[in-house]
Amino acid sequence: xxxxxxxxxxxxxxxxxxxxxxxxxxxxxxxxxxxxxxxxxxxxxxxxxxxxxxxxxxxxxxxxxxxxxxxxxxxxxxxxxxxxxxxxxxxxxxxxxxxxxxxxxxxxxxxxxxxxxxxxxxxxxxxxxxxxxxxxxxxxxxxxxxxxxxxxxxxxxxxxxxxxxxxxxxxxxxxxxxxxxxxxxxxxxxxxxx
Numbered sequence: 001x002x003x004x005x006x007x008x009x010x011x012x013x014x015x016x017x018x019x020x021x022x023x024x025x026x027x028x029x030x031x032x033x034x035x036x037x038x039x040x041x042x043x044x045x046x047x048x049x050x051x052x053x054x055x056x057x058x059x060x061x062x063x064x065x066x067x068x069x070x071x072x073x074x075x076x077x078x079x080x081x082x083x084x085x086x087x088x089x090x091x092x093x094x095x096x097x098x099x100x101x102x103x104x105x106x107x108x109x110x111x112x113x114x115x116x117x118x119x120x121x122x123x124x125x126x127x128x129x130x131x132x133x134x135x136x137x138x139x140x141x142x143x144x145x146x147x148x149x150x151x152x153x154x155x156x157x158x159x160x161x162x163x164x165x166x167x168x169x170x171x172x173x174x175x176x177x178x179x180x181x182x183x184x185x186x187x188x189x190x191x192x193x194x
Contacts, residue, residue: 088192096185104166106141109134113145116170116179117155123172129160130168 102108113128120126130138135157138146148154163169167180 092185092189092192095188099166099181099185102166104134104137106137106143108166109138109168110143110145112166112179113168113170116168116177119177120170120172120174123174125156125173127156127158127171128168129158129163129171131163131165132159134163134165134168135159 109130113130116128117126138157146155146157160169164180164182167183170177170179
């Protein structure tokens with residue numbers, strides 16, 4: 001507020017005090033109260049915003065966690081199945097390599113023939129087809145399998161290009177017993193997969 005004319009005093013002023021009008025708060029106190037109220041309001045708004053943000057982040061984390069758990073629930077059984085299939089395939093390939101690496105000798109061929117003949121014990125007119133090299137090997141070693149046991153029906157031996165080394169086909173009038181190595185591996189594969 002500006003005075004219309006300057007005020008002049010005859011003596012120096014001493015013990016001057018500002019007198020406030022009665023019933024009105026001081027401007028400084030009023031500003032301090034307003035500042036304090038604004039600070040408190042800002043603090044409350046900040047806390048509320050932070051609380052809402054934390055709740056939102058917690059909900060997002062819970063949703064993400066549930067998604068991961070659901071994904072694992074779906075993935076783990078599939079992974080177990082894929083691993084099981086891979087292990088079965090590995091075991092079969094290992095068995096195939098082991099069998100393929102076994103040397104073909106008379107005892108091995110005799111064992112295969114005897115095992116196949118057990119499936120056709122009472123069948124007459126049995127023909128055993130072997131790989132040409134296997135039949136030659138049995139003849140060279142004068143295998144007992146080539147000789148007919150007394151009282152048994154005669155066995156006929158022949159060679160076949162469809163029989164691989166170490167296996168045989170036993171033909172009767174009722175059907176064929178396939179005792180080839182690859183057939184046995186296929187049967188093993190089917191049995192394991194079932």
